[in-house]
Amino acid sequence: MHQKIFLIGMPGAGKTTLGLPLAKSLNLPFFDLDAIIEAKEGKAIKDIFTDQGEAYFREVEARALRDFCMVHQAFILATGGGTACFHKGVQFMNEQGTTVFINVSAAELFKRLHGKGTQDRPLLNGKTSEQLERELEGKVMKRLPYYNKATISIAGDRIVPQAIIEKLA
Numbered sequence: 001m002h003q004k005i006f007l008i009g010m011p012g013a014g015k016t017t018l019g020l021p022l023a024k025s026l027n028l029p030f031f032d033l034d035a036i037i038e039a040k041e042g043k044a045i046k047d048i049f050t051d052q053g054e055a056y057f058r059e060v061e062a063r064a065l066r067d068f069c070m071v072h073q074a075f076i077l078a079t080g081g082g083t084a085c086f087h088k089g090v091q092f093m094n095e096q097g098t099t100v101f102i103n104v105s106a107a108e109l110f111k112r113l114h115g116k117g118t119q120d121r122p123l124l125n126g127k128t129s130e131q132l133e134r135e136l137e138g139k140v141m142k143r144l145p146y147y148n149k150a151t152i153s154i155a156g157d158r159i160v161p162q163a164i165i166e167k168l169a
Helices: 015-026 033-041 045-052 054-071 089-096 106-113 129-147 161-168
Strands: 004-008 030-032 075-078 098-103 152-155
Touching: 004 015, 004 089, 015 030, 015 075, 015 161, 030 033, 033 045, 033 054, 033 075, 045 054, 054 089, 089 098, 089 129, 098 161, 106 129, 152 161
Parallel strands: 004 075, 004 098, 030 075, 098 152
Antiparallel strands: none
């Protein structure tokens, strides 16, 4: 059985939503990298972006990921949308364990995030519907080469934990 499982994908893909029942089914502890970063930094992700910028956040994120993996041996970890794409994140996670790309369409991401789904997502917050749609499509295209390096890819707009469990077996 896989000991370190990393859930990667776009904001709104359902990494945390799927990670909780998945961890329960596999009898592994669940963690959310954004929550770990917020605890370490003592502030919300959106405030880190506002106060220190994205480059600083990506450094903190990469360090938090590596530190976490040194301390924990078995887990399900929901990563941030960009974790796989910066500082050789996907390569590091693939070396450490199994990466699972939660591949949700840009149209479905838009449905999930449109309205109040962007409030705590600094790279998407404050955009009009058209801007959000274009931003999501652009980010998906830019990040796909990283996400596609995942050990396992599960595509669909209604992914269930059981589908991930079957791919992990």
